[in-house]
Amino acid sequence: MFTAEQRGVIAAAAKTLGCEPAALMAVIDVESAGEIFAVVKGHQLPVIRWEGHYFYRLVHTAKRGQAVNAGLANAKAGGVKNPKSQAARYALLDRAANLDKQAAYSSCSWGIGQVMGAHWDTLGFASVLAMVDRCKAGFAGQVDVMCRYIDKFGLADELRRHDWAGFARGYNGPAYAKYGYHTKIKTAYERYRGAASPASPASGMLRMGSHGARVRELQQLLARAGQPITVDGDFGPSTKAAVKAFQMAANIADDGVAGPQTLAALQSYRVGPDETPGAIPxxxxxxxxxxxxxxxxxxxxxxxxxxxxxxxxxxxxxxxxxxxxxxxxxxxxxxxxxxxxxxxxxxxxxxxxxxxxxxx
Structure with a gap:
């Protein structure tokens, strides 16, 4: 899928993340679905996806009604359907930009990593337009934006330890398993590496992507330990942050994985040895x-x-x-x-x- 030049760009970016080039190639492969650029009016542009519910929230309130009536905004995710062609999507973006440029560009996902423009500040850009310009600068710019997201949202460690489920939960959200993102990334990694994916050292431990009874128990104990957390049985970014905060306070390696040492340190927050905190009536x-x-x-x-x-x-x-x-x-x-x-x-x-x- 990648040219020699693109592989060089990926290798350099992977080095900054501390992961294998094959791991980053796999993520780019899956997220981009093999489409690096869109040709619009003779120009190579990053692939975009319009998110009308973002625009509904971000557009100036005085223009929200106009945006809804124009079919550009909707309070519900998926309420504004994306046109099939990239040319039509860019035309939709232009219409939205005529109402509120910053909100419009923030309401698109950009490039091979499909990174939302709304994250421009978190990713260290001076403005959403600066982030978009970086994506438009070519393949290297798109890789840079994607890697900034991976770094800032704390997902590089999942890539380093080949924790595909953990990475997919953080990058693709709670429905990652429904769409098989973790298995797609693993398969792509093995193709680029030319060998089977090694087992993650976090296998069998509670981590990003885990869910169910033991996660609810973990969350309940973390809440008792003073961590601000919702007990919902889903080990997502907020639970990882709570685990890391607890680990730091307990002088445990803060990797965000609830391994034996972390779970042992949480046992003092049980009411009794037979208690099942977090159980659902x-x-x-x-x-x-x-x-x-x-x-x-x-x-x-x-x-x-x-x-x-x-x-x-x-x-x-x-x-x-x-x-x-x-x-x-x-x-x-x-x-x-x-x-x-x-x-x-x-x-x-x-x-x-x-x-x-x-x-x-």
Whole structure:
């Protein structure tokens, strides 16, 4: 995909990040989908994507209504569809810039890294226009902007340790696994490296990209330790920042990974040895709420318990004793919930007690 000159640019940039060139090549490959430039009116320009919900927020309030009526802004992400061609996208950008230039350029993602213009200040540029000019300066400019983002948002360490899930969670957001960004990056890395990806030293530990019961427990303990954090079961950038802050205060290597030493240091914040901090009550599990349509705990008669337990075993993969215990706990009062919905609720309960640690 890359020319010899482009590979040289990437190698130099990778050196500043402290990662392998193959790792950075893989990220560029996946993020750009192989499209380095767009040709618009005979000029090579960086590829852009319009984000109308950004423009809705950033445009001058006096012009917001005009922007909405012109189809340039929408309060909802995805509310303004991107034209298929880059030429049409640049035309849309020009229309928006006529209303509010800074807001318009801040509402686009730019170049091979698809970095939002709104990050110009964080990335060290004097203005959004300066950032855009850097992207327009050529391949090296686009790589520079992307690497600034990776550095400023603390993702270089994930690249260095081949933690593809962690990197994808930080770069692509909570839905990274749904779209397989981590596996795409790993595959591209192995292609450029010419060998299998080594296992990440953080494998099996709680880190960026992990989610589930153990992450909620970690977050609850961090909150008790005084870290400002939301207990949501998603190990994202804010949880990584909280882990690093706790590690620094505890004189532990601040890598943002909740390994054995960090978890051991957090044990003093437990109320008791058998406590499960962060556990979700059954009535708050989304699948239970869906199954009962907000009606509280799942209700069923005892005659259905064995049927539901057996079905849960076959459909969710849990063992029979666990299924029997959970289905028993879901029984209350009278009335019958269909076995299918009951199993769905059981599946939600089981899932709420599991942890996905991410894959390297």
């Amino acid at each position: 059954a009535q708050l599990v989304s699948e239970v709420q869906t199954a009962t349509k907000g009606g509280g705990i799942v209700v069923m008669v005892a005659a259905l318990q064995k049927q539901i337990s057996d079905t849960a075993v076959s459909l969710t993969g849990i063992d029979a004793s666990a299924a029997q215990t959970i289905s028993g706990a879901l029984m209350a009062g009278a009335g019958i919930l269909g076995a299918g919905l009951a199993v769905y609720a059981i599946y939600g309960l089981v899932k709420s007690r599991r942890t996905y640690e991410g894959t390297s």
